Amino acid sequence: MAGIFETFQLKGVTLRNRTVVSPMCQYMAHDGEMNDWHRVHYPSFARGGAGLVIVEATAVSPEGRITWADSGLWNDRQAELFAPIVSSVKQWGAAAGIQIAHAGRKAATNRPWEGDDQIPLGEPNSWEAIAPSALAFGGPGMMRAPREMTLEDIARVQADTVATAVRARDVGFDWLQLHMAHGYLAQNFFSPISNHRTDRYGGSAENRARYLLETFTAVRKVWPEDRPLQVRLGVVEFHGDDEAMLGESIALLQQMKREGLDSVDVSIGFNTPEAKIPWGANFMGDVAARVRRATGLPTTTSWYVSDPKEADALVREEKIDLVTLGRPFLANPHWPYRAAKELGVENAAWSTLPAAYAHWLARYR
Numbered sequence: 001m002a003g004i005f006e007t008f009q010l011k012g013v014t015l016r017n018r019t020v021v022s023p024m025c026q027y028m029a030h031d032g033e034m035n036d037w038h039r040v041h042y043p044s045f046a047r048g049g050a051g052l053v054i055v056e057a058t059a060v061s062p063e064g065r066i067t068w069a070d071s072g073l074w075n076d077r078q079a080e081l082f083a084p085i086v087s088s089v090k091q092w093g094a095a096a097g098i099q100i101a102h103a104g105r106k107a108a109t110n111r112p113w114e115g116d117d118q119i120p121l122g123e124p125n126s127w128e129a130i131a132p133s134a135l136a137f138g139g140p141g142m143m144r145a146p147r148e149m150t151l152e153d154i155a156r157v158q159a160d161t162v163a164t165a166v167r168a169r170d171v172g173f174d175w176l177q178l179h180m181a182h183g184y185l186a187q188n189f190f191s192p193i194s195n196h197r198t199d200r201y202g203g204s205a206e207n208r209a210r211y212l213l214e215t216f217t218a219v220r221k222v223w224p225e226d227r228p229l230q231v232r233l234g235v236v237e238f239h240g241d242d243e244a245m246l247g248e249s250i251a252l253l254q255q256m257k258r259e260g261l262d263s264v265d266v267s268i269g270f271n272t273p274e275a276k277i278p279w280g281a282n283f284m285g286d287v288a289a290r291v292r293r294a295t296g297l298p299t300t301t302s303w304y305v306s307d308p309k310e311a312d313a314l315v316r317e318e319k320i321d322l323v324t325l326g327r328p329f330l331a332n333p334h335w336p337y338r339a340a341k342e343l344g345v346e347n348a349a350w351s352t353l354p355a356a357y358a359h360w361l362a363r364y365r
């Protein structure tokens with residue numbers, strides 16, 4: 001059975017190992033554009049030995065941003081600014097991925113370290129959020145209801161998502177992840193907590209999944225067959241109704257698989273402030289294993305995965321195929337090197353790091 005330092009091939013992409021840098025919003029962009037922060041940030045993980053680096057939630061339109069400082073790929077200038085990042089990540093041996101997203105009812109907030117709350121309408125960096133229903137997320141600072149989307153809004157956002165996928169394709173990303181978790185727009189449609197529509201996009205599980213399935217199949221048509229297309233889906237909410245939500249999620253993933261889905265990142269709904277998340281080491285591992293068994297999809301998950309032996313065990317026990325790490329990579333972009341040492345990989349430095357680092361680390365021991 002493979003461990004985290006086995007290679008992993010999916011379609012035409014081969015990862016040098018099973019470690020994935022989780023898409024983590026940096027909130028450091030202006031007008032959605034990559035800048036020096038991102039040009040240092042993303043390649044650092046490739047130089048650190050990651051197998052796949054996934055760029056943070058990247059908005060398909062200005063209104064689709066969580067904050068004014070989110071990454072965006074709704075115009076060609078933004079695409080041009082991604083190009084050197086894509087080539088640098090690849091140059092240093094990692095595959096380059098990107099997560100594309102629409103924030104839905106969580107849009108137009110302050111950056112987390114500046115309040116994490118909705119900016120009052122009319123103030124700079126605020127705009128009207130849109131979502132399936134006019135239902136606020138709730139909780140402190142998130143009490144403003146979004147505008148209910150018309151059918152024209154839905155079609156427009158789906159077209160924006162396809163256009164962003166085309167730009168990501170053309171700028172050379174190897175791997176595309178659709179953000180369908182964490183209380184953002186796709187999750188807003190999927191969850192009965194936030195979707196009270198009475199048209200074909202609301203009510204039954206099939207109707208609530210419609211936006212997600214339609215958007216996925218539209219993107220599949222433009223995303224190259226030989227590059228992995230993945231969704232990050234919130235499959236549980238930890239709000240007391242998770243067996244039903246997991247069942248609906250598995251059914252949706254099975255449908256998407258029939259339509260060409262290549263992989264799933266199993267995550268959390270984060271669609272209600274009432275959730276009681278059982279934070280703890282690898283707490284999503286067993287949920288991910290259930291999804292993997294039920295769908296047969298190459299599966300990953302993250303959340304409190306940080307210890308190399310535990311991460312390696314999740315892969316060896318075939319609970320997941322790839323291990324997605326967020327904060328451990330922020331804390332140490334060379335996490336693969338640390339893991340290789342702790343797992344007793346021979347020539348840990350040379351097997352994870354570029355020569356400019358490895359020759360020092362392997363000498364003078």
Ligand SMILES: C=C(C(=O)O)c1ccccc1
Pocket residue numbers: 023024025057182270
């Ligand atoms: C900024 C997030 C994202 O991009 O998914 C997020 C949101 C909620 C919890 C964790 C992460």
